[in-house]
Amino acid sequence: RKEVEQDPGPFNVPEGATVAFNCTYSNSASQSFFWYRQDCRKEPKLLMSVYSSGNEDGRFTAQLNRASQYISLLIRDSKLSDSATYLCVVNIREGGSYIPTFGRGTSLIVHP
């Protein structure tokens, strides 16, 4: 079982829709949490960090529930340019190091 699990999708939504992605993690040594965006054939890029109190950046809202080991990303008013793969990433402590550990990604397709 992978340490970070995501629904691969694809999520196919019209412009203007609200879409939510979920991610669960299993390792209790998980220390910090992120959502990355990856466009086709490109490198992953940080979308936003996820804080315990929840955080918002424009149309994007991230939530963390440590008790349930669950992270979410909400995208409001979807744009065509939001089409991408969204990767849930958890920094897991291993020895004295922190290892960025990835979910398999959730594919989002926003159509006109």
Place this chain on the structure above:
Amino acid sequence: NAGVTQTPKFQVLKTGQSMTLQCAQDMNHNSMYWYRQDPGMGLRLIYYSASEGTTDKGEVPNGYNVSRLNKREFSLRLESAAPSQTSVYFCASRGPDRVTEAFFGQGTRLTVV
């Protein structure tokens, strides 16, 4: 603002050939990582280096070796390439704090025929 630089961007190898993927970062990060990404599998860790002079195996280390040449550079070597190593390889680096994010290079698309 170079960040993380990987070379080459594309490579085709014949089975049994060797090659080294180069990675350098200019952010003074201690930690560096090599991942491979295959369709449907997400990014899987091959090796990582927590600091200059140390390297450790990740989830899928077989068939690979690494060298942390100095704080800036972390190379990945395929001694005898196999078709199963056809993949996209990403190098990443990260700052020292547990909450800092990883920064990625642009990737190397490797095909082994």
